[in-house]
Amino acid sequence: LKATAKALAKVPQLNGFWLDDRLQVSEAIHIGFAIALRQGGLITPAIHHTDLLDMDELMAAVRDLIMRTRAGRLRGSEMTDATIVLTSLGDMGVDKVYGVIYPPQVALVGFGKIMDEVWVQDGLIGVRPVVHATLAGDHRASDGRTGAEFLDLLNKLLQEPAALWR
Template sequence: MPALGADMDAGTLVEWMVKPGDAVKRGQVVAVVETQKGAVEVEIWESGTVDRILVEPHTKVPVGTVLATVRTAGEPAAPVAPQPAPAAAPIAAPAPDALASRPRVAPAARKRAEELGIDINTVRPARAGDVVTRADVERAAAAPPAAPAAAEEDWRVPMRRAIAAAMSRSKREIPHYYLATDIDAAAVLDWLAAENLKRPVAERLLPVVPFMKAVALALKEVPELNGFWIDGAFRPAPAVHLGMAIAMRSGGLVAPAIHDADGKSLGQLMADLRDLITRVRSGRLRSSEMTDPTVTLTSLGEQGVEEVFGVIYPPQVALVGLGKVTERPWAAGGTVTVRKVLTATLSADHRASDGHRGALFLAALARLLQNPEKLN
């Protein structure tokens, strides 16, 4: 059972996608595990043949429990060290949620629930995956009063608990320092407008995409912000796996990874982001996306605020925040003009880096954004 979140101590095996005798390849999804924050697809870390399944579906087991054994090429059929994914290393990301268990709600059902005075979030559809209808609400209202355990099923309860645990640990253990800088966004936004004119509508880039690339490249220049603080020491990560903080409809958030963000084109980053947000909001995340972000980026978008100072997700050592773009007076070369400006912030772990290095990161970010054509 891999650790799929900083404070996950157990998980429920929901479903096996393989059976004994099946050939498996590294990276293949082999099982689905239910965590505090929802269903996650677990990938295998070794290629070989499934030997034995040791944990049956619907069983809750502690992190580190051997779920199955796999024979690698040439190995005899015998119990072998399995894949409790190296994810057991505490490189964890905000776990995803009860996506699968969070049903959509029809407006009429919501209204009926209000009339009947029941919490719509406790109502389940007749069939998993369906929309909650008026009939479901009425059925729920007619059912005997819910035992306290039923309240546990509200996906938001474990989600909040998981966020609470991770964020409390962060504030307890990580000596944060915070930096902010205003960045002239005119060049990147002008470039983006011209670029999007050339692209078909389905391939347009969101404004956050060039910022993602610039953050990833700036982290290569200041590597002590990219990695993990584990057992009293900083462990730099060789790749930049950008954890994207993604809000879930009706509350909660997750920050799964976009892998190797520094080496991807903007088109590829947009495609990856689209895939990730879509799966956060309607599907399932994969174990590797949850376990290996090396840094987190939060962008509050144009509806948001001007600056955000985030709480680092342990054991990561930095969180980059982007506020909304606003027109502000901008002094340069002795004159004041009105420019499109945004405030970029850095929350960083003082055990792993100092303010000077953090400042160099924000300066690199601002510099990279002045030459947007080079980001592509």
């Protein structure tokens, strides 16, 4: 969530809505994330101002939102204000997620499971843990170059997790 928020701050074309036949970029970053319901299905409430929360506040907000979602006690704004959605199916054993955008949002970020892969780094072959991040984008609002810029930033942020605490 934090890495996504930081990347969105630098690639704002993916943070907003397609309304009235045009992109409306949101100044606020409200990341929705998919929560599985015990009775089946899922719901994607938003954490408001995700970019302004430190990691401790963000983790508390996630725990609170999951608890209130499963108890059926969400506020209306938490259901309608997400400027982008993040989904992860890694806990279900899925390698890669190719999500579907929830209109009027213009982007969705998907994460698969963490898995060991053969990787070349600094000319050396080794096995390292890897997670695949994918991006679904509305091409009316952005293009592949914008998506690539976002994913590159996201990758760099995830390579330095200590920086997310700052």
